[in-house]
Every structure is written in structure tokens, then in C-alpha cells.
Amino acid sequence: MLADLKFALRQLAKTPGFTAVALLTLALGIGANTAIFSVVKSVLLSPLPYPGPGRLVVLWEDETNFQQASIAWPDLQDWQRDNTAFTALGGYRRDNYALTGRGEPEMLRGARASAALFDAIKLPPQLGRVFTAAEDKVGAPGLVVLSHGLWQRQFGGTPDALGKTLTLNGESYTVIGVLPAEFGSPTGVDFWTQLARGSDNPNWQNRSNHPGIYAIGRMKPGQTFATALADLKRISARIAQDHPDDSTGVTASGQLLFDSTVGDYRRGLTVLLGAVGLVLLIACANLANLLLARSAARESEFAVRAALGASRGRLVRQLLLESLVLALGGGVLGVILAGWARSGIVALSPAGVTRFQQTAIDAPVLAVTFGLALITALVFGLWPAWKAAQPDLRSSLASGGRTGSDGPGATRAREALIVAEVALTLMLLVGAGLLLRSFERMQTANLGFAAHGVLTARLSLPKKNYGTKEQIDTFGDRLLERVRALPGVKSADLATNSPLNTGWQTSFLPEGHAPWPAGQNPLAEMNVVSDGYFRTLGIPLLRGRAFGPEDGLKSPRTAIIDQAFADKFWPGADPVGQKMTLSGDPAVVVGVVPTLKVYGYASEPKLVQAYLAARQDAPDDFALLVRTDGDAAALASSVRRVVSEIDPNQPVWNVRTLDDRIDASFSTPRLYTFLLAIFAGLALLLAAVGLYGVLAYQVSRRTREFGIRLALGSLTSQITTLVLRRGLRLLAAGLAVGLLGALALGRVLGTLLYRTSSFDPAVVGGVAGLLGVVALLACWLPARRAARVNPLIALRAD
């Protein structure tokens, strides 16, 4: 074995060109697989860091006209009391809190949670304790459990944090514990405080109100997701029976917490894993081809070895050892490449998704890599080794291995590999082309507003300091006045929701319309905006007017609706002047604007849209939108300064341009598109090298034949055509097979595509053309060499 290993190393060192190409091919194939597998492992395969993670579910309520609504507070209490499927079931609601009194005011992301949430997740605190059910009630003192990150940031990670107080939204909260870094439910939260403590809010008692509460439950042993959900649906049915006005059509829904955490990435990452698998297959096909050619050149050696007593197994072992050395070398280089690629992928990955950031080339990934290297060695090495290990002793020994051409079997084998390579490459190119086309359409999608030149910032005024409409209005007026006075600012406005932010939905009833059947009331996507909001966002007014000073508190409540609203409820009529009940109060329509893609390019608006005037509503949690002719990002510090001058204790956060936020919403498709394009490029390169290699090899084996043909009077163009025809035949076969594969791949990509058919003719035609041109070049080079054969030299070599 040692002698065989020594010989294998010597053979590889003797042919540095072959070895380098083989190692690079393997490194690219294995490296791409290692990098993507490390991401897949971190994002899709690693279990949630909680005990019994498979038993955790996240829960919400579905309504007839709205999926994934939050849970009505009384419904949650009924679920908690009456379920038989969960050992613990706790609610949570995300909220923003202004942290003051500790230097610069800071906006923190908090979660108001039931004590049962911690019982469900079962991850003990790193320090101190979590609150109990007895402490989670109206009138209880405010308690907070810090996230690991906030503990480090605000208290330097010292145990002294326990017992300290934090001023959040002007209220004092006592720190009672710190949760470990891996506790991430809900994600991105700085601290947890009691949920029920604020449940005296009258709105919460209304079952038709869904105040942003979701829940996490731990299923009892023996329960499946289906049986546990059925248990909650049983309770929902009873609630709907008892409260038909509020709860008809409302039912419990949810999914496994793991699926909820990674579900968005499963298809994309699976496609990428498939893509790198194809790249590795192409690399294997190339290497198998190289080894077949190499084996043919070493035919005489194997014949002699066989004649000297080497069994077939012994020859196969020796050749496989060479493949193994190559594969392990490729594996080592692949790991180095994967390390670099990992950094790039993490940098491109969606911000805030910690499972992407936790991607590492760790021991299990290395084990998979080298397992892959071994399998690769077998895949590309076994066939050539098997072929080489059964030499035709008679002819090999008689000719000294200098046969003029390979047998038809070997040629067919090499050509079949090339057809497979071309087909796989076309599939990858079509996949990448479709994603590129889709990405281009995302970026150029008309969202309905002019994002460029707009800076957005978020503010949440604490009720303790801004408890009245006057206080809120005064702050808002001063803020807008000062921001509008900043140099370069064209306009500035406020809205409860800036585009791409989750908004709120409410029911409505146009005047004269029959009341909706219970549970069938449609919802409108709502926004409360200041007078110049539409102008600031470049939204044209289609009918009527924008909000203005005439929409004061003493005036009738006014609303502006979108075109879809007008078309649906007042088709053919002028909606301006129409009346309706909106969110329980009367309102009159004063204007119509186009429908906006408020949640970005990816989701078509499902609900009609309506706007209320800030003058009549006074939101205390809002976005500031500032339009400038210049660099919107440059205004950030000025806006922060203005807020600080008006109220030094008022934090402002999420200060970003609208362009940035839209761009961030592309991060996941950008990652998939970028990676698939790289893999497709890699496949194209490998296929071109493969095609070139096979034809060049055939030309070198047929030099004598070409010499004879030329000596007999053939034109060089005829020789070129002879070689080209062979290459093009392989190309055509590969394209035909690849088109079938591309059809299947398009279906898999389906949901990842935006406004792009899974078999877009322009994309398929374009990439097939690209592959054709590259392949033609790969064929033309050996064809040219064949035509330049000197008959004298070729025949003398014989």
C-alpha cells in the first residue's frame, strides 16, 4: 500500500499540469459544497438551542380574510386555561421602549411575555431568575429579564446588574435576570417583561381586537403538531360559538417553531445545495474524463503490470489511490476556499438572521467535506480505474501502448460524460438566468412610491411624557418644522407606517352596504399620515385632495383610500365624498391614491389601503420621512440632533434611507441569485474545459489519421469541420437533455421567482446561446489544432 501511495504521488508530481487542473477542479467543487453545506447546517439542520426543540410551536390566529393575525388577549387566556396538548403556552408581544437615564437615550426592542413562555422554552436564565406567573399581573411592579447582548452592553456583563433599575418609556423596571445568548424567542429582543401587567388596556378585552400578541407552546410528549393544533382549534370553535360577533371565522393556527425560524430559507438553500451538488457532479465528470484519457495513455503500463502478475483489484486499488490522493488534496484546498466563501456568504446574508451569522466550518462540516472527497474519489475514479484495470494485453503489449484510437466504448463513455456535463450546466445556467431575471424585475418593480432621496427614522413617544394629543401634536409640529428647515430638505412628514414596515389592519363598512356576515368583514391596511405624506413619497393624488388644515379635530373624520378600495366598493362612481365606518368611527373619503406595495416587491397587496389624517388621530409611534434633493443618508445626524434638541430623552432609531431599506429587503434573493450565478459560471467553465479536453484528447489520438487525410488531399477546413461536427453533436445532445432538466429545475425554483415564468423563453434561449458560444470556442481550439497537423511530422511519428 505504501509503495502504491509513493507511486501515486510520483505519478501526480510527474504531470503537474494534470494534477493542478484536477486539484483546482476538485477544490472548486468540494469548496462550493463545503461552503453551502456549512450554511445549510447552521440554518436548516442545527436544532433550536432549547431542550426538546421539536416540541415547540409558534401560534397565531387565522381570520377568514387575514392569515397570521395576532391572538386576541381573551383567546390566549382561553387557550392557556383549556388546552390539553401543551405543558406550557405563553404569549408575547414585541414593543419598542425608550431607555433613558443611562447616557444617550436608546430605543430598545422589548418583548412583553407570559411567564409561561419561559416554561415553554425551558432554557434556564444565565443569571438571576425569570418572572413568575404571580408577578405577571396588572398592578405588579415592572420586572425585566435582560438578553445576553443588553446585559453586556449596558452592564458590562457583571452580576451587579441584578436588582438595578432601568427606565423604559419613563417607567422604572427592576432587572431580575439575564437569559443566555442562545435564547432568541422572539428573535432580536433586548429584554423581556410581563405581558399581563398591561392587560388592563380596554382594547385588549375585546375579542375582535388582535393586539400583536403571538404565542409559543411546548407540546406534551405524545402530541404531534397536528393533534396539538386540533386541540387549540377545538377551543377556537367554542370561542366562536360563544362570541359569534367577534370570533366567527377566527381559528388557532401555527407551525413548529423550527419551521417558523428557518422556513423562509429552506427552499432557497435547498436549491443552492442542489446547485453545488450539480457543480460537483460536473467536476467529477470532468475528472473522470481526464482520468479516462490518462488511463488510455497509461494503457501499456497497466498491461505490463497485469502481465507481471497484478490482479485487477490491485490495479483498481492503485488507481483509486491516485484518485484518493487527488480528492483529499482537493478537499484540503476546498476547505480553504470554503472558508473564504463562508465569509462572503455571511456578509451577503440577511441581516439579523443569527443562524446565518453562526455559520462555521466546524468538525461536522469537515467530516462531511472529507466524506464528500472520498465519495468524489470513488465517483470520478472508480470507472476509469475499472476500465484501466482490464487492459487488452495482446494489443497493448504488441503496440507498446501507442494505439491510434480508443475503442468505441471508451469514446462513447467520454462523450456521454460531456453530454451530461453540458446538460447539467444548462440546467444551472437556466436556474441562474431565471433568478437574475427575477431579481432584475424585483429591483425595477414599481412599488407605487418614489423611494430615492427619502430618509426614514422611527420614534415612539412614551405615554408618560406624551399622554395627551396636544403633547404629541406639539412634538410632531416642532419636529417637522425644524427638520423642514434643515438645509437640503424638500419636505418632511410623519406616518404610523413607513413603506416596508408592518402596519395595522382594521375593518370598515361603506355607507349603504349591508353589514358583513359575522367573520366575513374585510380589512383595510391602515396608515395615519401628516398632510404632505403623499407629496414626500412622490405618490400622485388620483382624485380629490390630500389632507390639510381643514381636517382638524372639529371637522368630520376624513380618509384617503387607494384605487383598489375605490374600484372594489364604488365601482364606476366617484369615491370622493363617499362615507363609511372605518375602525368603528364614521369617515368621509376626500381623496384617492394609487395602490402601494407597502410590504415591498415580494408581496402583492392583499388588502385595500386607507389613510387617516394625523391631525385627527395623533399617533405616538410613528416614522419620520424626509425628502431631500441631496444625499438622504447625510441627513441622519441632523435629524438625530433635531430630535435631541426637542427632547433629549427621546430616542430615535432605525435611521436609514428608504433606498437602503428596500435594498435590505432584497438581501435573501440577492444572496441566492449571486451564489447561483457563481455556481452556474463555474459549471460553464468546467463544461467548457471538459469539452475542450475531450476534443483535444481525441485530436491528439487522431493526429496520424489527420496527417493521412491531409496527405491524401483533404482541405484543412474539412479537418476543422470534422472535429467541430463531433463537438457540436455532443453540444446538441447536451442541450436537449439539459432543456428537460431545466424544465424540472424551473418548477423547483417556482416560488423563488418574482414575475418570471419558470421556463422563460428569453432566459432559456439566452443561456443556451451563451453555452453554445462558449462550447463552440472550446470545440474550435482543438479543431484548429487538428487542421494544423503537419502530415510529415504526423506520419514520421508513426
Add this chain to the structure above:
Amino acid sequence: MISLRHVDRVYPLKGGPYYALRNINLEVNEGDFLSIMGPSGSGKSTLLHILGLHDAAWDGEFHLVGEPVHKLDKKKRFELQKKHIGFVFQSYHLLDDLTVYENLEIPLSYRDVPRKDREGIVCDALDRFHIVGKKDLYPNQLSGGQQQLVGIARALVAKPALILADEPTGNLHSDQGREIMELFKKLNQEDGVTIVQVTHSNDNAGFGTRIVRLADGMMLK
């Protein structure tokens, strides 16, 4: 040692079967030095490859050291070949990437001779053929005669009872050819190695004890 009875080697061609060998009956005894002669295409190399068990597609009966080759499966034929036959080729067929020492070691490693034993056997062979000084050289650093010397040493290193040589001096000039043939003669006479060679040369055939002539695939009386 070798007994062929009614051996035919037929190639089925479109125009009808082609007999490369027809009705070959041949006895080779232990200690014989047989030369097979004949014009090109007479079937002498075909016969040698059948004797060397490289070719299995023949009809008839073939006994080698008492074993009925025609009844043996592929694996057993291979074992028989490994145990009893050594080859010497016209083109030497040394393995270019191995040193002289390693070329001599290869047949032993294929016969699973332990490493420590291999060293002694190879050193004996190097000594016997006076090529100790060449042991670390590669084939392309040797003359044709030296390469064939190594080829013969390699054929003998596993101590086969039968050496098959296909035009062993075909690529050598006359002086070198004579030296090789004298070496064959010595091996045959002093060591009792049975040798079957294919040759075109009457001079070379003269070193042997018997001559068999072939023409058009048939043995001439």
C-alpha cells in the same frame, strides 16, 4: 510442461471466420528452449499470447504444468500465470516511473512476497545480472541492452518455471542481441528454465534446442 491439442484461434469476421491458428498440437518439455519462427502474420505471436494466458478465446486443449487450462476459470488461469510464467518483451516494457530496483520488486509485490524477503530477492537478482550499480536509475537512463537485461531479470525474479519471450532482441543491435541470447542459453542450461521465444532470426533460433515453424496459422511439419 506445455501440451496443446487441436488448438484453434478464430476471429469471426464479416466475410467469414479467420483462422489465426489452426489445429496446433505442441508439446514443450521442462528444460526445453523452443523457438517459434515464421513470417509476419503466421500466428507466432498469437500462439505466444495463448501460451502466456493473455488470450482466452481459443478452442482445443491446453495443459500447463499438468493443469487443464481449457477447464480453468479466469481467476485460476491468472493464478497459474502468476505462479509459473515470466515474460520478456521486445519493447522491454519496463515501467518508466520506477527505478530498476522497483521494477524488479513489482512482480514480487504482486505475489504478496513480504517486504523484507523482497529486498533479499531483488538484491540477489541485481547481483546475478550485474546491475547493482544501476538499481537507482530509471529505464530512460539505460541503454536498450541494459533495459532488456533488467526486463529478463524482472521476468525471472519471481522464479517462474517458464519464460516466454517475444522477439527479445528485436530492438537491440547485434552485439547486444547476442549477449541476451547467450544469457537465455545460460539460464536454460544452467538453471533449467524452460524458454519459449518468438523470433525472426535464424541466429537467435540457433541458441535454442528446438524450432517450431508456423505459416498461415498452421504448424509446418
